[in-house]
Amino acid sequence: MGTARPRVVAILFGQPGAGAFNRAGAEGLARAAALPVTIETVWEPVPARRAETVEAAARRADLVIAHGGQGEQAVAAVAPAFPDVAFAVTQGRIAGPNIAGFEVLQEQSAFLAGALAGWWIAAGETAAHLSGEPVPPGLRGRAGFAAGLAHANPTARLLSGFCGNQHDPALAEYWTAAQARDGARLQFAMLDGGRDGALAACRASGMRAIGNVRDWTQEAPVFLASAVADNGVAMWAAIEAFLAGRFADRRIGLEAPEAVRLALAADVPPALAARVAALQAAVLAGEVTVPEAWSGPAWTP
Template sequence: MARTPRVVAVFFGRRGAGSFNAAGVTGLSRAAERGGFVPDAVWEPDPARRAETIAAAAARADLIIAHGGQGEAGVQQVAPRFPSVAFAVTQGRIAGPNIACFEVLQEQSAFLAGALAGWWTRSGTVAHLSGERVPPGLRGRAGFAAGLAHARPGATLLTGFCGDQHDPGLAGSWTAAQSAAGADLQFAMLDGGRPGAVAACRAHGLRAIGNVRDWTVEDDVFLASAVADNGVALEAAIAGFLGGRFEDRRIGLEEPAAVRLALARDVDPALANRLDALRDAIRSRAIVVPEAYDGPEWRPAAAA
């Protein structure tokens, strides 16, 4: 009888904090139920310990899943030491003989979010906020910026990385500063820090655009949400490993259960129709979403 595969998923953050990791945990549970194995989840909140934690997990695993772009550096460092172990990075773009990356294309739904922001903003100034400057976050920001420029070329974008995905106070202070600088809408790519950004949006009269899951059904401060369910990427990694097809996979707007722009009920139907046409143009590659942004960065005056 074949041995049950040993699958260990490493999550970067604290258990129970943030939608990105929550989506990954849900995807892990779905995959384990289908695959008939008991999942093993490891949590590492300390960026300095990521490689060490990945290595310790690899010593007892057949498949390691580093969940999120924060795992790229650690996997690159550790994977050569464990050639018989498969390493998957969700939302990653690294390569190696025993490494594969599985990705939901956040930048595609972020492009639609940027276009919505450009067509909706009254002030002509919108904000983007994230935490760590990891490659998936940079690509998401690039997509949002490009969508904004597509819809409203003269709009001002206040875009910054506060340095921590999980600090509500820090996210709240940056959001308040973005409001003071003229933004009337914020696209936030955060995890545990999101409650601080949401509270500041409400306090200062901003509308919000979320990411990862559909926030519009949870809070009316959200105008939209650039859905990119990374749990689907984690499921794809496990399915590829178990099925003998352990190779890179990217999932975009062609799979709306994984990637889409969810809209609040108060979004004008005519605007929703324009966004549907834009979505179809991305799917047909009439519009190619860029992965890099070369515009100005923004920081609050107190943090500069």
């Protein structure tokens, strides 16, 4: 790295102001500005341009950060050609001599969210999950929610769908309304720019919502809970590890509540909150394992 300040190029896949996931990443970069690096932020909303954007970043960076699992394929394709550049993928688990993954474990807070959902609804009733692209972190989050739901309510029905786009409010509203018509009483949505559409359909149908990434319960009463997984912590961790010369995978879970936790709405009964807390303690003690895969059926409108 020499005596010059290392140059970090962070790529966020979306548009500024659209969604909590990228907002958390941008906030993490803002905090990391206190570190002795020069940070450049690049926004790439077009999936077909991901690889060329990563390659262009590698030509001018010491560290390239691809924010989110959407960047895994692009980094895997580009990194071997730039052996002197470090590549970090937040929420990623690809391997390579110059690649490391920095991850907040969304599946752990999603597991608690699924359990809350299962205890909130009656036996045999329906809960829903909705996300955009079926990238590995999203699949792990869905698996956590499904496992938590089954843990708390073995007879509950789950409608799990990937609509294909994290950032399309109209598409999210269409899918959410269809889930409500199919009997869902609440929905766990792992969306970004499309979340407003999902919330509009939840309000119209009377469904409760469970958010992710940040604490949505402070912003709208439709939220029953939020499976917090602040990926901005992963941004900081990637830069800090690079500077320290300890550039290796790092996973951050419920043991770090500033990064991963289940936030509850004020109307969650204290007895139910206590059940969630006990389950969290069991996960932290290794008494309950959160799976990373789910083999249930895909749902479409």
